[in-house]
Amino acid sequence: xxxxxxxxxxxxxxxxxxxxxxxxxxxxxxxxxxxxxxxxxxxxxxxxxxxxxxxxxxxxxxxxxxxxxxxxxxxxxxxxxxxxxxxxxxxxxxxxxxxxxxxxxxxxxxxxxxxxxxxxx
Numbered sequence: 671x672x673x674x675x676x677x678x679x680x681x682x683x684x685x686x687x688x689x690x691x692x693x694x695x696x697x698x699x700x701x702x703x704x705x706x707x708x709x710x711x712x713x714x715x716x717x718x719x720x721x722x723x724x725x726x727x728x729x730x731x732x733x734x735x736x737x738x739x740x741x742x743x744x745x746x747x748x749x750x751x752x753x754x755x756x757x758x759x760x761x762x763x764x765x766x767x768x769x770x771x772x773x774x775x776x777x778x779x780x781x782x783x784x785x786x787x788x789x790x791x
Contacts, residue, residue, distance in 0.1 A: 677745045680706035
């Protein structure tokens with residue numbers, strides 16, 4: 671797992687989400703979502719049905735658990751970086767959207783275009 675910013679976001683590699691996950695893999699992914707809020711999975715070849723499955727679970731997580739967002743807000747407040755963290759999270763969501771739509775190098779392209787890592791580093 672590679673952090674995308676100091677407060678939120680992670681890039682996860684080494685998982686094939688088109689196959690059934692082991693309990694250990696699921697726990698690792700779940701922990702990444704709880705700890706980092708926004709999680710991007712590189713190099714995935716998902717069918718539209720699989721994308722819908724993840725979308726439904728993401729929506730359920732957002733509606734039923736705000737623990738991750740509270741953690742991000744606490745860290746941002748301690749660092750007096752609320753605006754920067756919100757901007758980084760919004761840009762991470764853009765990256766996530768690009769990945770779900772099959773653009774494998776979206777994170778690198780957006781990083782070069784927007785330079786968001788440099789803004790909060």
